[in-house]
Amino acid sequence: MNRSDAAAAIKSAALRIGFDAVGIAEALPLVDPINRYKEWLGNGFHGMMSYLERNNEARADVGKLLEGARSVVVVAKNYYTPYHHEKQNVGKISRYAWGDDYHTVMNALLDTLGSELISVVPGSAIRRYTDTGAIMEKEWAVRSGIAWQGKHSNVLRRDIGSWFFLGVLITTADLEADSPMDDYCGTCTACIDACPTSAITQPMVVDATKCLSYWTIEVKPEHNIPDDISKSMDGWLFGCDVCQDVCPWNRFQTSCNDSHFMPRNNVIALSPEAVVNLQPSEFILHFRNSPLKRPKLEGLKRNARALLATVGWKK
Numbered sequence: 001m002n003r004s005d006a007a008a009a010i011k012s013a014a015l016r017i018g019f020d021a022v023g024i025a026e027a028l029p030l031v032d033p034i035n036r037y038k039e040w041l042g043n044g045f046h047g048m049m050s051y052l053e054r055n056n057e058a059r060a061d062v063g064k065l066l067e068g069a070r071s072v073v074v075v076a077k078n079y080y081t082p083y084h085h086e087k088q089n090v091g092k093i094s095r096y097a098w099g100d101d102y103h104t105v106m107n108a109l110l111d112t113l114g115s116e117l118i119s120v121v122p123g124s125a126i127r128r129y130t131d132t133g134a135i136m137e138k139e140w141a142v143r144s145g146i147a148w149q150g151k152h153s154n155v156l157r158r159d160i161g162s163w164f165f166l167g168v169l170i171t172t173a174d175l176e177a178d179s180p181m182d183d184y185c186g187t188c189t190a191c192i193d194a195c196p197t198s199a200i201t202q203p204m205v206v207d208a209t210k211c212l213s214y215w216t217i218e219v220k221p222e223h224n225i226p227d228d229i230s231k232s233m234d235g236w237l238f239g240c241d242v243c244q245d246v247c248p249w250n251r252f253q254t255s256c257n258d259s260h261f262m263p264r265n266n267v268i269a270l271s272p273e274a275v276v277n278l279q280p281s282e283f284i285l286h287f288r289n290s291p292l293k294r295p296k297l298e299g300l301k302r303n304a305r306a307l308l309a310t311v312g313w314k315k
Helices: 003-017 031-042 056-060 102-120 137-143 190-194 212-218 248-252 272-276 280-286 296-310
Strands: 021-026 071-078 126-129 164-171 200-202 236-238
Touching: 003 021, 003 071, 003 102, 021 137, 031 056, 071 102, 071 137, 102 126, 102 164, 137 164, 212 236, 212 296, 236 296, 272 296, 280 296
Parallel strands: none
Antiparallel strands: 021 071, 071 164, 126 164
16 A cells, blocks of 8 residues: 555544544654744743653654654644533533543554554554653644644644644654645734733743643642732632633534543533532542542642632632
8 A cells, every 4th residue: 555545544543443633743853843943942831840850852853752754643632511601610620621631542542543554554553642752743744734733832733723622643654644734823812912921932942931721731739820820710629721721713613422521521611619619539539530630638728729819709
């Protein structure tokens, strides 16, 4: 089978398995992207996420992760569901965390796609990634032609907006590559203008140290949320979707058909008071296989206390 037919067969398999988009890029070094990434690190925009400083050789060249890598297959999985926070919602949860942990869902689908790839190109080696490891997923999404990078730094498609997860298969299979798609952001700056903490310093550059998602998800529980950040939390308990909520391309979103991403028990927000009083046994029971486990119970409690201190609840 030639490289064009092999690529077509793998794309067909990806869509049949349940992915919403798929593209292929040549496994070439990322010269300009890694230089921009190092500049971002140099500016301290990664904050306390020191792990992002490691393994830059692998970020620049996926051949360091898989010897003989020839192609990078990138897939997208829509996670949008037709529910919305009301203006009075407090303790809001980022949309991606309403359902099950996406790592579990995506990895199972990627394993199936990997098996299909090996059946199409026997003898191929594969490594899969879903927001794990030293992989510049968004850059590979752009290079594979399945998305463009928006000014909020998330990647976008015209059919499913920005509400999708990315998965990557690095492979030794020699597959015909796709071309990048056009950038359709135009002159729009809605995401930059709406960011509650002005974390988007310029198009496609986010200072994590100002980002609500960074403070409510990534920062360890022993660190309190600074006053200049907490005063702009606007009811967000876990993450922040403002830049995506205001994006015009997300007006055309259609709901996914995957029950894994539906809100658990129809919950898209949590009472801060209830979170402060949540017991460890309850946390384990209610948030098993949920993204809300990431900041741990103490991290969620810290976030809830910050909300209670700034939004004006009666104590």
